[in-house]
Amino acid sequence: xxxxxxxxxxxxxxxxxxxxxxxxxxxxxxxxxxxxxxxxxxxxxxxxxxxxxxxxxxxxxxxxxxxxxxxxxxxxxxxxxxxxxxxxxxxxxxxxxxxxxxxxxx
Amino acid sequence: xxxxxxxxxxxxxxxxxxxxxxxxxxxxxxxxxxxxxxxxxxxxxxxxxxxxxxxxxxxxxxxxxxxxxxxxxxxxxxxxxxxxxxxxxxxxxxxxxxxxxxxxxxxxxxxxxxxxxxxxxxxxxxxxxxxxxxxxxxxxxxxxxxxxxxxxxxxxxxxxxxxxxxxxxxxxxxxxxxxxxxxxxxxxxxxxxxxxxxxxxxxxxxxxxxxxxxxxxxxxxxxxxxxxxxxxxxxxxxxxxxxxxxxxxxxxxxxxxxxxxxxxxxxxxxxxxxxxxxxxxxxxxxxxxxxxxxxxxxxxxxxxxxxxxxxxxxxxxxxxxxxxxxxxxxxxxxxxxxxxxxxxxxxxxxxxxxxxxxxxxxxxxxxxxxxxxxxxxxxxxxxxxxxxxxxxxxxxxxx
Numbered sequence: 001x002x003x004x005x006x007x008x009x010x011x012x013x014x015x016x017x018x019x020x021x022x023x024x025x026x027x028x029x030x031x032x033x034x035x036x037x038x039x040x041x042x043x044x045x046x047x048x049x050x051x052x053x054x055x056x057x058x059x060x061x062x063x064x065x066x067x068x069x070x071x072x073x074x075x076x077x078x079x080x081x082x083x084x085x086x087x088x089x090x091x092x093x094x095x096x097x098x099x100x101x102x103x104x105x106x
Numbered sequence: 107x108x109x110x111x112x113x114x115x116x117x118x119x120x121x122x123x124x125x126x127x128x129x130x131x132x133x134x135x136x137x138x139x140x141x142x143x144x145x146x147x148x149x150x151x152x153x154x155x156x157x158x159x160x161x162x163x164x165x166x167x168x169x170x171x172x173x174x175x176x177x178x179x180x181x182x183x184x185x186x187x188x189x190x191x192x193x194x195x196x197x198x199x200x201x202x203x204x205x206x207x208x209x210x211x212x213x214x215x216x217x218x219x220x221x222x223x224x225x226x227x228x229x230x231x232x233x234x235x236x237x238x239x240x241x242x243x244x245x246x247x248x249x250x251x252x253x254x255x256x257x258x259x260x261x262x263x264x265x266x267x268x269x270x271x272x273x274x275x276x277x278x279x280x281x282x283x284x285x286x287x288x289x290x291x292x293x294x295x296x297x298x299x300x301x302x303x304x305x306x307x308x309x310x311x312x313x314x315x316x317x318x319x320x321x322x323x324x325x326x327x328x329x330x331x332x333x334x335x336x337x338x339x340x341x342x343x344x345x346x347x348x349x350x351x352x353x354x355x356x357x358x359x360x361x362x363x364x365x366x367x368x369x370x371x372x373x374x375x376x377x378x379x380x381x382x383x384x385x386x387x388x389x390x391x392x393x394x395x396x397x398x399x400x401x402x403x404x405x406x407x408x409x410x411x412x413x414x415x416x417x418x419x420x421x422x423x424x425x426x427x428x429x430x431x432x433x434x435x436x437x438x439x440x441x442x443x444x445x446x447x448x449x450x451x452x453x454x455x456x457x458x459x460x461x462x463x464x465x466x467x468x469x470x471x472x473x474x475x476x477x478x479x480x481x482x483x484x485x486x487x488x489x490x491x492x493x494x495x496x497x498x499x500x501x502x503x504x505x
Binding site: 078079 | 246
């Protein structure tokens with residue numbers, strides 16, 4: 001929820017790429033739209049994610065990274081200003097320590 | 107005969123059902139007075155109605171959607187409107203001495219004043235937002251709304267009471283919907299789901315009826331009175347969606363003047379349409395999911411394509427889709443091709459029309475404004491001291 005976008009390393013860059021891919025999936029947008037997404041991009045104000053898209057994203061995240069990733073529970077902890085200001089980087093920070101690596105998946 | 111005081115915010119989607127209720131009450135021999143902006147209510151209630159003016163504090167929504175839209179609704183409208191109108195409500199109570207007050211869920215000054223004076227009052231829920239608590243899944247957001255309500259009560263000098271919520275009367279909550287839309291949610295006995303309250307609409311604007319071809323399906327596209335600016339890139343997509351369907355349908359687009367140049371002959375654009383007069387002729391409605399438009403369409407068994415913009419619209423859209431009476435599309439992202447597919451589906455697949463008719467039947471059974479008036483009469487007659495216990499809102503978890 002920090003306003004300044006932190007510089008991201010290669011592991012995070014990969015996670016960002018995966019998240020962007022899932023965002024493309026749930027929104028049906030194109031690569032041009034995706035190219036503009038950085039850690040500082042806001043989910044609501046910039047991407048205009050709709051509630052149905054957030055639900056779909058939550059399902060994709062869970063199936064990809066395991067039961068430890070629960071987007072709805074993450075949102076439930078946030079207040080209104082945190083949700084309005086929520087960035088892609090905030091989601092990456094949430095995902096990074098919680099995800100199970102693909103090797104653990106069946 | 108009882109005296110009813112109706113407190114309503116200056117928003118079309120709120121004033122219209124309240125006017126329907128006012129008509130039903132006066133038709134049954136009661137006296138009705140209004141606390142509202144004169145500009146909004148007068149055209150609906152006529153020159154002889156008693157109106158206690160609040161002045162007009164217009165809600166000018168910014169481009170905000172989602173939670174930013176919710177924040178601007180509460181901080182930019184509901185809370186300041188309550189503060190601004192409380193003196194007018196107090197004055198109206200003093201002069202008019204109502205037996206019962208009817209308070210829109212977004213006109214909180216009415217609830218606060220009624221409670222302060224010990225008057226019986228009913229909540230009027232024209233939309234789906236406050237009824238089903240869509241933010242239950244976001245407890246801090248839910249608490250933030252409750253906090254605004256509690257602050258208003260405290261400012262007005264009401265004793266602190268965790269169970270009192272000015273959006274939900276402990277006596278009677280009238281909702282313009284039915285279980286056909288709210289689904290399996292259980293509501294307490296003092297909730298009356300009466301369906302839309304349609305009467306009381308001012309005469310509609312002129313309409314070129316002669317231009318309608320009887321042999322073609324008729325589709326209306328309307329994105330609501332508050333959304334002209336935010337929807338300005340939606341209308342062209344809607345037109346592009348309907349453009350190739352000229353051999354089979356006609357469309358009316360309720361768009362601002364000049365917003366849509368060079369339309370094909372089968373698409374008419376006009377800033378204002380006589381919605382209620384058109385409804386019986388329509389085969390589908392494309393809209394933003396405002397409860398007024400949705401209620402009117404379903405009351406006529408017309409299926410919908412809904413592109414919800416904000417506030418309770420996503421909730422309503424999800425309810426309509428769940429009921430099978432329409433298709434929800436994404437307002438920001440739906441393409442012309444996707445919109446065309448959705449419109450064609452609700453026109454061609456009779457399941458949508460059948461589901462819309464089931465909702466229509468449930469509305470008819472619920473009784474609308476007449477049923478609401480009857481519940482209010484009972485509230486007016488119930489002896490003092492037999493008031494219901496104050497209870498908290500319930501509802502299903504929403505989105």
